[in-house]
Amino acid sequence: MQSAQTGNDARVERLIEWLRDAHAMEAQAESMLSRQAERIEHYPELKARIEQHIRETQNQAKLVESCLRRHDASYSGIKDLGGKMMAMGQAMGGMMMGDEIVKGAQMGYVFENLEIASYEILIAAAEAVGDLETKKVCEQILVEEEAMAAWLREHLPKITQDHLTRLATPGVEAKR
Ligand code: MG
Ligand code: FE
Numbered sequence: 001m002q003s004a005q006t007g008n009d010a011r012v013e014r015l016i017e018w019l020r021d022a023h024a025m026e027a028q029a030e031s032m033l034s035r036q037a038e039r040i041e042h043y044p045e046l047k048a049r050i051e052q053h054i055r056e057t058q059n060q061a062k063l064v065e066s067c068l069r070r071h072d073a074s075y076s077g078i079k080d081l082g083g084k085m086m087a088m089g090q091a092m093g094g095m096m097m098g099d100e101i102v103k104g105a106q107m108g109y110v111f112e113n114l115e116i117a118s119y120e121i122l123i124a125a126a127e128a129v130g131d132l133e134t135k136k137v138c139e140q141i142l143v144e145e146e147a148m149a150a151w152l153r154e155h156l157p158k159i160t161q162d163h164l165t166r167l168a169t170p171g172v173e174a175k176r
Contacts, residue, residue, distance in 0.1 A: 015125045015134070016073045019064055022118050023075040026061040029111065033057060036104050039176050042166065043101055046159060049151055050108075056144045063141060067134045098175045105152055105159050112149035119145060 033054045040047040068075055097103055119142040126135035166174035 009129065011125070011129050012071065012131075015122070015129055015131065016068065016071050018118070018122055018125060019068050019071075019134070020073070020075055022122060023061060023064045023068065025115060025118060026057055026064060029057045029115065030054060030061065032111065033108075036108070040101065041176055042173060043159065043162065043176075046101070046105065046155065049148075049155075053144075053148050056148075060141045060144065063137045067131075067137055070133065071131075099163065100175050102156075102160055102163050105156055109149060109152040109156065112145050112152060115145040116142065116149060 033050050037047055037050045037054060040050070065075055119138045122138040123135050123142065126132070126138060163174050166172045
């Protein structure tokens with residue numbers, strides 16, 4: 001660990017807070033993505049990409065945890081629980097909608113961009129305090145978030161059109 005990092009440096013404390021926020025965000029991402037993947041029946045490409053990102057997300061949570069541990073800090077279980085409950089609410093809300101596949105992909109794209117912003121902030125903060133290991137870890141995670149955001153953006157038109165095609169086909173389920 002670099003000499004710039006000491007327990008009573010207010011900047012490091014802020015970095016640790018942001019790492020805890022990121023950990024809570026990843027916990028929320030995992031439950032949200034798991035709910036989505038479980039419910040998808042007729043959109044196998046989206047389901048497979050979400051399942052890939054669930055595995056990435058689980059690893060991201062561990063990577064963020066490793067950054068907290070190097071600072072001798074733990075993640076906040078209370079915040080994680082809040083995140084999980086929020087994700088559950090969102091997923092349940094989704095079940096009520098006939099267009100849940102489209103809304104889910106839309107919300108997924110929004111969430112990935114929230115993650116991108118969070119890791120950009122963490123990278124800048126880690127650099128500012130000289131925590132180059134955290135910077136490296138967050139840069140690695142950022143690549144996966146950007147790839148997921150780009151995939152969702154690219155596939156939103158096809159998901160939308162597939163949904164509409166199914167909607168127009170008698171006897172075919174379109175919502176998920
Ligand atoms: Mg993530
Ligand atoms: Fe993500």
